[in-house]
Amino acid sequence: MPMVNIAGKEVEVDEEGYLVDLSQWNEDIAKYMAVEEKVDLTDSHWEVVNFLREYYAEYQIAPAVRVLTKAIGKKLGPEKGNNKYLYELFPYGPAKQACKIAGLPKPTGCI
């Protein structure tokens, strides 16, 4: 699988650019992935990215977008737990893009 050099470190990514080894993740990698995805990382983006990392730590999967939306609504409030808010942050799919930035695999059920 392809290797990319991120901030002086060689990391392995899959053919779609997702990080292979989750434990290598750091903020530099997140920033690199964000540039790849053409996302300007703001605090609001980080909030979702960090949420996803916590979700993964708890359940060992990257959630489907519907599940992510619902779970964010529960944790961060309904003004954030909706498609409009999340798609504004991650126009090409919140689950897909935010997972990549968070260093998670592509969500299960994302075909």
Place this chain on the structure above:
Amino acid sequence: MSDMDEMDDGSGIVKKFMFLNRKAPHGTVYALEGLEVVLITAAFDQDVSMVFTDDGVFQLMKGIDSKGIEVKDFSKTYRALEGYDIEKLYVDQASLDARGLTEDDLIVDVTVLSVPEMANLMAEQDVVISF
């Protein structure tokens, strides 16, 4: 695509799907693949139930540590099922008994069924898929 659950063709047909899990969590890929299929099926708004029987009951056991065999421990993922609106989890009583397990040994809340109850539940399904 991540937004596939946005698409609704309006057919509105809901079938009863049962996923039957009969194998130990590790050693074969059945348990993990079965779980992934269930998570994918959840996006299609079907009536999904999961059954754990035979060595399949080990899939739900608390305190699994798979480090020694260098595979991912996905047992925590069963706890995510609720968020996917998959809440019908059934376990075969005889399989628990035969392995010295009780409901308290399991990582999620389940309904424990006797063999005749399980047979009735299976008879009600439109589709039964075995892993």
